[in-house]
Amino acid sequence: MHLVIIGNGITGVTCALAVRRLSPTAQITLVSSESAHHYSRTALMYVYMGHLRPQDIKPYEDWFWTENRLALVHADATALNTEEKLVVLANGTTLTYDQLLLATGSVSKLFDWPGQHLAGVQGLYNLPDLAAMTRDTHGISRGVVVGGGLIGVELAEMLHSRGIEPLVLVRDARYWGGVLPPEEANLVDRQFKENHVAVRYGTELREILGDAQGRVRAVVTTAGEEIACQWVGLATGVAPNLALAQTCGVETDRGILVDEYLRTSVPNVFAAGDCAQHRRPGAGEVPIEQLWYTGRMQGETVAHTICGQPTAYRRGVWFNSAKFFNLEYQTYGQAPAGPAPGLESFYWEHPSARVALRVYFRSAAPHAVVGFNALGLRLRQAVCEHWILEAATMATVVAELGKANFDPEFFPQHEPAIVQAFNQAFPQQAVVLKRKKGLFSFKN
């Protein structure tokens, strides 16, 4: 069996590794136009900031691929012939496959802003983007970042690390308004302030202005403000990369349409990760998932189907994480940004405004816990997931909070304060703290 995987991002590589494990004799070829070796997209910012070198963000050493008999082809796949099971490469060669996985990832989303093609205007998704950003922010004094999501804050942090003044435009009235409740967003805003990063909330990009050389010189916001800058980072999301899929008969919508087994409309052609669009997403799930974690899970799942063990994609209990300057963030389960029918939440914040915890639970007794937001404190994923799956009651979770504490040894333990705040807010559910974390964090 020859498996050809288009894309060497986390989805393609996870699939390749899983297939190698499940089928030791399979012939596996990974094709990528972007880089010779798999690298971690999530780490691009650390290269820019000088924390890491480009070679440090390769999750596997170069010998790994040959030793595991994973053939790497560094070329642009330009066309697909699904009748003859052929992939055409830009270098003129072709690859024949028995099974094909499209893991082509995303492209930065643009919204047809006037001036978006000026020099110094870009998104940050791949290595060429990083090279462009490194080149175009060389010696500049101010960059404008458009977008109040995860990449927006990363871009701001990157510019800030080089002593370049960032200014962030956020469409919503608060940071990441679609995901974070106001209290959490406020803590992120504190990080912006602490790092002297200007943010314009409720403000969008109207136009980008260029100079005579075709370089960006300013942006105009929807508030009519003209902001001088030498670089613009567009962090308004990504869209599935359909360039290759559209060269053949594979059915696409916004993404490459797949069923629950990640099969496309064409036999022996699969799609997974950022580029896939689920025809029937699970309840409460979105059809296109553009996360490192979901890419990895989809890659693992599709590998099983490819190896003759048809496996439906189940995302499991939702989780995600991020870091906003110095503030770590983890979320588990259902954690809506605003009021949701039948759900309530308990929020605790440390007076320092650097630590906070929100626990979501059902309004109806016995108040089963459905989700968590943690800022500035680390929660144990296995424990949170267990509580959510078991529908543990709020009383149990709050009383046993120490079980989920994943902070390093000697860190301040906030459980007593959290329990006290909970008992004040919900006296009818008042609990006694049962589980603190020991000094030397003996595992539970």
Place this chain on the structure above:
Amino acid sequence: MTPTLATPPLPTASPVEKLTLTVVAGGLLALMLALTDADPARRQTWFYLALGLVSAGTLAWSWVKFGQQPAGVQQHNLWLRASSSRGAVAWVTGLVLTGFYVVLYWYSGDDGQGNFGPLNNLVHALDGFSQWLRARPADQWFLYGTFYTLAILLMGARALWKYRHSRYQLIRTASVMFFQLAFAFLIPGLLQFFQQPEFYFTYFWPLKYEYLFPGTVTSLTQNGGLGVFMVFWGAVMTFLATPVLTYFFGKRWYCSWVCGCGGLAETAGDPYRHLADKSRAAWRWEVRLIYSILGIIIAVTVLLWVNFALGSTLLGEVGNVGAKWYGFAIGAVFSGVIGVGFYPIMGARVWCRFGCPMAAYLGLLQKHFSRFRISTNGAQCISCGNCSNVCEMGIDVQQYAQRGAPIVRASCVGCGMCSTACPRGVLNLENGPTAGRHQASQLIHADSLRILS
């Protein structure tokens, strides 16, 4: 990687930062003057001026550089600055350090008339302090001990500012500073003041190999009650306390909390921790070297004792010659010249990782008989590589984290930097039941995927 990334201009240092660095440079200049000035009174002044300026400059610089930034991971431009990325500054620093060790070890012995070679002026500048602490004039080792302790204290202060967001790092840094100052500097000095053997209660065989050599044991036990206690202490620490403490806490109780070599690496060596080679090839060298050295020192010690028991009749001088060569090759060249001299090029733990027989011994215990492990938090790893980058022992931490596996490695010294640097809160140093210590997370591990459930 395909695109080549141009090295950007680094943000210029603020005037205040430049001023503090100028003070340090002024201190180094004063040290040169102390080294060369013919007038004893003046060179004493130069010497203490040098210590004062270097100390004040380093503390002020640390405060400006790290204390003035919001508390958090501060790694900007680490791989872009010449000083911390094997640039020209790093090579010069390495050469100066290496040169200092060569001069110290082989050209600074007392010639019998109180002359200590090229370092003579610096040694004698410390005579007053040495008289006060130890009731005897300074020698080259006292000069070395003073510099060493000062380096740990000053760069320790830098680490305290840099890592002030992590209580684990604060307490651990304070611990190495304390053990160096009290147990590796003041107490040995005071022992000499009271005419007792100079003894380091924080160094044990096989790192301080001569402590269990028959020669040392005999001379200590002849020294009365305290000497007997020192022999007893050394033996108990090596054979009893080390396995017990390592069982409960891993080798970190020693390597990154107590040991002086570790203390220097964690403080003065902190700017270089990312330079440790993470490749599989380096790991193979590590295994080849460190266990061989442990084997050699065990063999030498056994030989010496056999000789001692048999009255040196059977094996002749083999044991003594072995001990002498071990002292030269391992005790001096490896642990000193290479171990510290190569800080700016190979990272601060070259000795601890490739050479130290104590680390080898602790590592075997940690790997096979310990409750310690670094846990991975479910499936949260994003493979960014920050953990591997900061590992001074060259462990590719990420290989474990991205598989959801706990990190159980002989070499891990438990400094906790992987946990501190992780941007997703994935890693945590934990002591727990040995059952299931190698158990990977159910949330990601390939063979028990929850997506299959």
